[in-house]
Amino acid sequence: MLEQIMNSSNFDYLGRGLAAATMRHEVISNNIANVNTPNFKRSAVNFEDLLAKELHLDNDGRRLDMVRTHDRHLPMALPGKVHAVIEEDGTTTMRVDNNNVDIDIEMAGLAKNQLYYNAMTTELGSFINRMKGVITSGQS
Template sequence: MGLLNSISFQRLQKGIDAATMRQNALANNVANVDTPGFKRSDVSFESFLREKENGLQPSLGAKVTNLRHIQFGSAGSIPAPVIQTDENTSMNNSRNNVDIDREMALSAENQLRYSSYVQLLSSQISMMRTATEGR
């Protein structure tokens, strides 16, 4: 297993991917704030990751009926970010459900999340570089 194939690097990579996808979805929401019938989108990742880590999300949906059954599938895999559209709400008569203030707040939160992921990744690479070069 390579140094960059660890589970922490995979989590950070998926987190960065999710933050990028979320920023694109939020930008699309803002761009369509006045489009009649437009429904906002968001990206789900952190909740899926939390469920996976807590064992609440089955790896392949296989049912285990006996404790002696062998677990199979990708138990250590990181869930992929998923774009979800909110079809159930409406903000006004045009059936659009984009709240510009909420979208801007979510965008700022996402920017902070992205920055922290990149900073953590940089820190881990720096620690590995120190360990391998001995400086």
Template sequence: MSLFSRTIAMLEQGLDYASLREKVIADNIANVDTPNYKAKDVQFKTELERALQPLEAKRTHPKHLPFRHQMPNKFLVTTKENVVYNHNGNNVDIDKEMADLAENQIYYNALIERLNGKFTTLKTVIKGGK
């Protein structure tokens, strides 16, 4: 998708992350009273930083195609093992989960707005600026 630069691919990856994070948070909220349930979280920022590190490949001839790094669509779901909040072994903090859910919804909506803006721009270009 070099026509659209990497912006749409990055927005798509951000939406995938937000969707997975919402599922994980919903699971945590649904299991708030389940004995011995351990809360889960999605790690994305470290994976994003790792993926954005520029990879260098040596081109031995000027006619060789440039090397491009494809960002993997990997998110790490981790379990919080070291904390217990309830007497039944459960470590779900409902207040934190609700705050995370609200933050994730704002993030998701911002990505959707940006994606809509990109498509509106493309639509304008296709119509010839009208």
């Protein structure tokens, strides 16, 4: 029973979301720490877009169903479980020293990520409490 709970899709998505939020916090903190470092290029964490592709969602959050229209078509392989990826933004420059960190954008991103992290931990706690209730409901 415990193995089924730990391997459930909700638990998996929430765990990967928390890992992505933790990584994003570290990356944003690194960007902020290097705001005055010449030639530093900011980085960002990509997770939500990759997860949407894993779940086959379009830009509006609707599920895209894939079908094979002919037996000779290649089978549609589902991608593996995606994880957060750090991507460096080397395409922009904010100042003459080639640094592209905007402190206002980074601070806003940090606040947004904190809200995301808090929501994920709340949802994970709620999921665990629901599972605990299911497990103990049959006991006297």
